[in-house]
Amino acid sequence: MVQRGGVNGTDGAAGVGRPTVWDRPEPPSRPAPSPLSRERIVAAAVELADADGLEAVSLRKVAAALDAGPMRLYRYLSTKEELLDLMVDAVHGEIAAATDPADPGDPDGRGGDWRAELRGCAHRTRRAALRHPWFADLLGGRPQLGPNALGNLETALAALYGAPGFTGIDAVLRAVRTVDDYLVGALRRETAERRAERATGLDKDAWRRSAGPHLSRTVATGNYPALAAAVRYGTHTDPGTAFEAGLDLVLDGIAAGLAPPG
Amino acid sequence: MVQRGGVNGTDGAAGVGRPTVWDRPEPPSRPAPSPLSRERIVAAAVELADADGLEAVSLRKVAAALDAGPMRLYRYLSTKEELLDLMVDAVHGEIAAATDPADPGDPDGRGGDWRAELRGCAHRTRRAALRHPWFADLLGGRPQLGPNALGNLETALAALYGAPGFTGIDAVLRAVRTVDDYLVGALRRETAERRAERATGLDKDAWRRSAGPHLSRTVATGNYPALAAAVRYGTHTDPGTAFEAGLDLVLDGIAAGLAPPG
DNA sequence: TCGCGCTCGATACAGTGTATCGAGCGATAC
C-alpha cells in the first residue's frame, strides 16, 4: 500500500517502499470513541497469543478486543508482519526490564564478568520464551531492529567489549552472534518439545507412549545403533539443565579462543 | 530423497488421536486418472516453495499442480502441517544423500574425525537451507521424527559415539544437540538477512540504505556505544565465513570439555 | 456559510484449511 499523496514527508528511508515500522512515527491519536495506540494494540495481540497461540492472533480478533473494526489498525501498522515485529520487540522490552533487579543469574556473582553477563541475558530470554511460547516461533525469523532488541544487543556487546581477552569488536560480534544463534535454536527446540508433550495429553507418559512407539520401532530396526543407545541409556535431563549445558559448551568455546591474559 | 528403511510395521501409536504421518502407512494407490503418492505431493509442494516461498504452498495449489482437487490430498495427509513435516524430512533426505560422495567438508580430511564429521553435516545442512530458503522457516519449529531426520541424527551421534574423549552417550547427546541448536539459529539468521537484503532491492547497497538509516539514527543517539563500534568498525564478513566461525566456536567448546586422552 | 480535500474505516474480495455428505463404484448374494 502506497501513501495516498505519493511522497511521504520528512522521514528518511530513501528509495522505494514504505519505511519500516521503526522509522515511522506513531500517528497522532485522533479523538476517537476508544483511543488506540501501538502499545494498546500490541498488548492486546500479546494477550491473545499468550492465551491461544500465535495462530489465534488475527487482525480481526485484535481489533475486536479493542472495540474496533479491523481496518482501524492500519493507521498504526501497515501489515500484520509489522504487528508481529512489534510483539517481538515488546518481549525484548520485558527481557531488558528484567535486567534491573540484582539478578546475576550465575553463581560467580562478580560484575564485569562477561560469562555471567551472557548467561544472565540468555536466562532472561529463556524465561521470556517460557512466558510467551509464541516468541520462539518468531525467533530468528526476521532481523530484529526494534529499539528493545537493539538495546539487548547493546547490552550483550557492551559486556564483552573491552573485556580481557577480546581483541576487538570482531571477536565480540562473533561471540555474541554465536550465543544468540544457539539461543534461538535451543529455545525453539525446547518450545517445540513442550508443545509436542502437551499435545499428546498433558503428561509425559502420554508423550512417551505417542512418540515412543515410533522411536521404538525405528530403533528396533537395528539400523540406528547410536540412536538406540541414546534412547535406551541416555539420561532424560530436564529442559533447564539441558539448556544450561549447551550454553556452557558455547561459552567454553568462546573462552577457549580468547587471547591469553598478559 | 533417500528412503532409509521402512519403519511402518503394524501401525502402533496407542491412545487417542490419529497417529503421526510417520506411523501411518501410505494408502494403496487407487487406479485414478493421475496416480498420486506422498512423494509426488511433497515434490510438488517443494517445487512451489522453492519458487515462491512457503506462503505460496497451499493445498489448493499443490493439488492443482497435480491435476487434482484439494481434498484428494487428504487421503495421504491429514493436515497441512503434516505436509510441511514431510517437506522438511524430504530436505533431510537430500542432506543425507549428499553424504555419499567423498565430501569431507573439512581440510583435515581424516575419516573418523568427529570434528570433520560434524562440520560436514553442518555444511550439508547449510547448503540445503540455501537451496530451499523455506527450510529455515520450519527448522526447529516441530520435533523432527521423520526417517531421514532420524537418519541424519544417527549419523551425527554415530560420529561421536565411541570417539576418544566422549565419556558416554550423554556427552554425545549434549554435543550433538548443541551443534544442532546453533545450526538452527545460524541458518535462520542467515536466511532472514538474505531475505531482508533481497527485499530492499536485490543488492547490498539498497539494504544498507534501508536498514542503514534506522541503525544510523539509533547509533547516532549515543546511547549504544558498543553497537556503534560494531556498525562502524566491525568487519563485514561474508555469511559463509561467519557461519563457520560460529560453528568453530561451538566445536571448540565441545573439544574443551572432552576427557583428556589416556 | 459554503465548498473543498483529506482521512478513515465499513464493505468487499480473493484466498485459506478443512468438515460434510451425496454420488459413484466394487464386491457380494441370489
Next chain:
DNA sequence: GTATCGCTCGATACACTGTATCGAGCGCGA
C-alpha cells in the same frame, strides 16, 4: 446376470484470513 449393500472419495460449502477500495463524514479555509 442382476440387485443390493457399503464404503470410499472428492466436489461443494463454510468459517475465517489479510488487505484493497472507495463512499461517507469531518475539519479547515475563504
